[in-house]
Amino acid sequence: MNKPIRKAVFPVAGLGTRFLPATKAMPKEMLTVVDRPVIQHVVDEARAAGIEHLVFVTGRNKVVIEDHFDNQFELERTLQERGKTKELEALLRDLPGPGQTSFTRQQNPLGLGHAVWCAREILGNEPFALLLPDMLHHAPVPCLRGMIEAYNETGGNIVGVYQVPQDQTHQYGIVDVEDPSAKVSPIRAMVEKPPRGTAPSDLAISGRYILQPEIFDILAKQEHGAGGEIQLTDAMITLAKTQEFSAYRFDGDIYDCGSKIGFLAANVAYALAREDLAGDFRAALSKLLDR
Known part of the structure; x- marks a missing residue:
């Protein structure tokens, strides 16, 4: 029987230089797509797939990400006092439980x-999911959920x-598969x-992976590759x-929120998918495009 996928890793240490000056003091992962930070959208995908433990690999000036996934007592009390029940419930619904996050x-x-x-020390000797926060996957069935279902069948x-x-x-990591038309197919080569x-x-x-823990022994000895970095591929x-x-x-649909065009396109797509925004936003877009 395959070990269950309980933990997910989110690498959020990048500097976000392509979005300066917006990311001078704010992590790129906290830029908002509509009204949710990019990292929140990706965490939503992981939690919808049944992930129990969220592991964030951070860097300097990323403390605001940790704060985002923690209680904000003053804000919560203010919302309660002002009768903003809907907003308070939404905040608490998004909040991971005690012990469900590691940094x-x-x-x-x-x-x-x-x-x-x-x-590696947090993940231990068990398989895990890896989600790149820059890449938003937009579909009725979350990408990671489908991947975990496939993993439960294939291991x-x-x-x-x-x-x-x-x-x-030439801009991507590319795979060659046995059946290019299949939903799930064995990989013959990666480059x-x-x-x-x-x-x-x-x-x-x-930007979505399910990996076995043996990858850590390889990464520990991996020589530096392109750009002088240790390449996961x-x-x-x-x-x-x-x-x-x-x-x-x-x-x-996939939106690369590490690029300005991808980020802007994600905002449009996610807004049009919202029942509370779609009508008015579509009208506003049409007015702009008619100029």
Whole structure:
């Protein structure tokens, strides 16, 4: 029987330089898509998939993320005194329970693989989910929920993928699978940012993973790769020599909130999906576009 996926890792140590000056004093993960921080949307996805423990790999100037997932007694008391019951209930509903969050530091910016390795003592000897906060997955069925369902059937390691234009494959980690049309298919090869024209497929890694704990032993010895960083994809390629990897194809919409266009598009898409906002927002957009 496969060990259950109880814990999820969120690497949130990045500087967010592409959003300066907005991120000079505020973490990029706290930028809002409509009225929820980007990191809250990703945590929502994890909790909807049944994740019990949230592990944040942070860096300097990220304390506000820890505060966001804690009680704000003054705010809660003020809302209660002013009769704002709906707002108070929403805050408490989003709040993880006692002991359900952990925070650890990545002191040096040595890449995604290093960030995952920094969480090893908290994760222990059990499989875990990894969600990149920059990548918002928008669909009726949360991406991680579908991946965990697939994991419960196949075991091993699962990598979320999505289709990208062929002329953009050099910008992503790309996987080659046995059946490109299948929802879940064994992975035959993985390559990080292949040179133009050499990608084995058009299926890019989407920023969602389920990984076995043996990845930590590999990351501990992993040589620095592209950009002088410890690359997670390199470690996964090594692990794939001894363990099964499968791709889970996500067919919803993905917004890269690490880019300005992706972030703006996410705000539009999430606003249009809200019953309380869609009508008025659509009218406002139409007015702007008609100028």
